[in-house]
Amino acid sequence: MLVDRTGAIVWGCVPRVDGDPVFCSLLNSSHRDAGIWRFELEGQVSSSQEYIRNTPILVTRLEAEDGSCVEVLDFCPRYENKGRMYRPVGIGRIVRPISGNPRIRVVLRPMNNYGASLADTTNGTNHIRYLVSGQTLRLSTDAPVGYILEQRTFRIEEDTHFFLGPDEPFMGNLREEIRRMEQATRKYWQQWVRGLATPVEWQDEVIRCAITLKLCQHEETGAIVAALTTSIPEAPHSERNWDYRYCWIRDSYYTVQALNRLGALDVLEKYLAYLRNIVDSAKGGQIQPLYSVMGESELNETTAAYLAGYRGMGPVRVGNAAYKQIQHDCYGQIVLPTVQAFIDRRLLRMADERDFESLEQVGEMAWAMHDQPDAGLWEFRTRQEVHTYSAVMSWAACDRLAMTAEWLGKEERAKLWRERADAVRAKIEAEAWVENGEEGGHYGASFExxxxxxxxxxxxxxRFLSPDNDRFQSTFAAVEEHLRRGDHMLRYAAEDDFGAPETAFNVCTFWLIEALHLAGRDAEARKLFCTMLSHTTQSGLLSEDLDYETGELWGNFPQTYSLVGVINCAGLLSKPWSEVR
Incomplete structure (x- = not known):
């Protein structure tokens, strides 16, 4: 669920993150009272928000011109109950009168079929049922049901409770149960955060990003989605509108890597289980760049005819045709996080001999495809080349398999994978290096x-190169010269299928910051990092892209890539704990 600055739920999908957005006003702004759930305070003049510390529980404060004020507390239940994690597809909301005599109007109008129609309703004495996406959601409340159905304004004189979730009646006292759920959820998240190994500096920013990355994991399967939204354009009217509510092998690799640096092993363990299922289904064959959260392989791309798009900038896409693409970097991105499962004795399930044999099948694909053309990590739709990043990821797959074989005492397998890693390295050095006269040269984005x-x-x-490597230093200088735009970085400057890029890619700016740190330019790196943090939303999060001239955020939100960048750069740039002890 995404909540805007006024406390309105403007985006939320049922029953899964990649399902029908029953709250879709984010992409349907011309219809103010459709696909939304908001509380309107009569005479409202201002709003403010904050999270309860170390949780994703949001408090929105609404104030009216006569001094009346209410607070809206939003949470999604998550806590252990009877030996299992209780995490229903539901949201609890508590509206509290703070001052004056506040009067509110409840606008709750979920939609069906990507904005095609409003949900049908039935109601009882203390609940309303909404038929959405072939299933029924039930609103249980101690507010007057008739006022909600007729959207009438009424005075709120005591805490009022709302829970929209499965079509199941509350057993016992609604008020007490929702409060108990909120307290249990608060405790769960604060205990989870307590286990993070955060840097000294920028702790609040890192914690917020870590919580959000965990929320991007589909608990049932372990899949990690790239973002929670679809079709927010990368730049105004660019039609670079993509559905990111799926699990990209690449994005997930970066996510678990960042969280692993903080010690959040629970996300890694669940994701490794998801990967094992993906590898099993591939049966030693080609791995797709992305899958659904349930591991479905076909994600046919269509458009939602009834949604105008973010600020009217359609199309709104459902599905993503990139699943058909060939992207060879994904093999390395499966091997790299999986290697930890053979070594890290903290894990509940460590990898075994069969897992290594299965992982070698992925490595065989990396070896076979290291010098073959693909769409690359930027997913070009109309051209293929042998992309250097994909080749380096293939090298990393072979390199880590050699390391793992050595760890397991498999000398012959280690020798084989080391020879292959050396062969891939030699190929990259020969084919990707571009001589450039007196300037020395640089690696190119592709062999061609x-x-x-x-x-x-x-x-x-x-680990393909060391920071002091001459070739890396000259490549960094060339990348900075050609792709840096002030305090921000383009992913590339060449025209693609949609023309020249118009916005900076936020994770690339974080890569720039990392490179500046490696080059010993720490003061500049810290300055750029603080600049990036100044562009975060009120919630402390980032989308995928940023207009490097105006500073406006664009692209799907929240973007896991971008949050990973915050965590990684904070860890690199922060002073050590030893300086404050």
Missing amino acids: SDYLDASLLQMVEL
């Missing part, structure tokens, strides 16, 4: 051309 892209900065992170 000399253009640059920001992913070349990841060659150090992947």
Whole structure:
């Protein structure tokens, strides 16, 4: 669920993150009272928001011109109950009168079929049923049901409770039960945060990003979605509108890597289980770049005819045709997080011999495809090349398999994978390097051309190069010269299927910050990092893209890539704990 600055729920999908958005006003702004759930305070003049510390529980304060004030507390239940995690598809809302004599109007109008129609309703004495997406949601409340159905304004004189979730009656006292649920949820998140190994500086920012990344994981399967929304354009009227409510192998790799640095092993463990199912289903064959949260492979791309789009900038896409693409970097992005499962004795389930055999099948694909053309990590839709980033990821797959084989005492397998890693490295050095006269040269984004892209900065992170390597330093200089725009970084400057990029790609700016740190330019890196943090939303989060001239955020939200960048850069740039002890 996404809540706007006034406390209105403007985006929420049922029954899964990639399901029908029953709250869709984010992409349907021309219909103010459709696909939304908000509380309107009579005479309202201002609103403010904050999270309860170390939780995703949001408090919105609404104030009226006569001094009346209410607070809206929003939470999604999550806590252990009877040996299982209780996490229904539901949301609890508590409206509290703070001062004066506040009067509110409840506008609750979920929709069906991507904005095609309002949900049909039936009601009882203390509940309303909404038929959405072939199932029924029940609103249980101690507010007058008739006022909600007729959208009448009424005085609120005591805490009023709302729970929209499965069509199940509340057993016992509604007021007490919702309060108990909120307290249990608060305790769960504060205990989870308590286990994070945060840096000294920027703790609040890191904690907020970590909580949000965990919320981007589909608990049932372990899949991690790239973002919670679809079709927020990368730039105004660009039609670069994509559905990101799916699990990209690449994005998920970066997510678990960042959370692992904080010690959040629960996300890694669940994601590894998801990966094992993906690898099993592939049966040693090609891995797709993305899957649904349930592991479905076909994500046919269509458009939602009834939604105008964010600020009217359609189309609104459902599904993503990138699932058909060939992207060879995904093999390395499966191997790299899985390797930890053979070594980390904290894990509840450590990997075994069969897992290694299965992982070697992924490595075989990385080896076979390391010098074959693909769509690349930026998912070009109309051209293929042998992309350097994909080749480096294939090298990383072979390198880590060699390391893992050594750890397991498999000398012959280690020798094989080391030889393959060396062969891939030699290929990259020969084919990706672009000589440039007196300037020395740089790695190109692909074997076939000399253009640059920001992913070349990841060659150090992947351990292909050391920070002091001459080739890396000259490549960094070339990337910075051609792709940096003030305090921000483009992913590439060359025209693609939709023309020249118009916005900076936020994770690439974080890669720039990392590279500046590696180059010993820490003061500049810290300055750029603080600039990026100044662009976060009121909730402390980032979307995918940013207009490098105006500072306005664009693209799907919240974007896991961007939040990963905050966590990684904070860890690199923060002073150590030893300086404050």
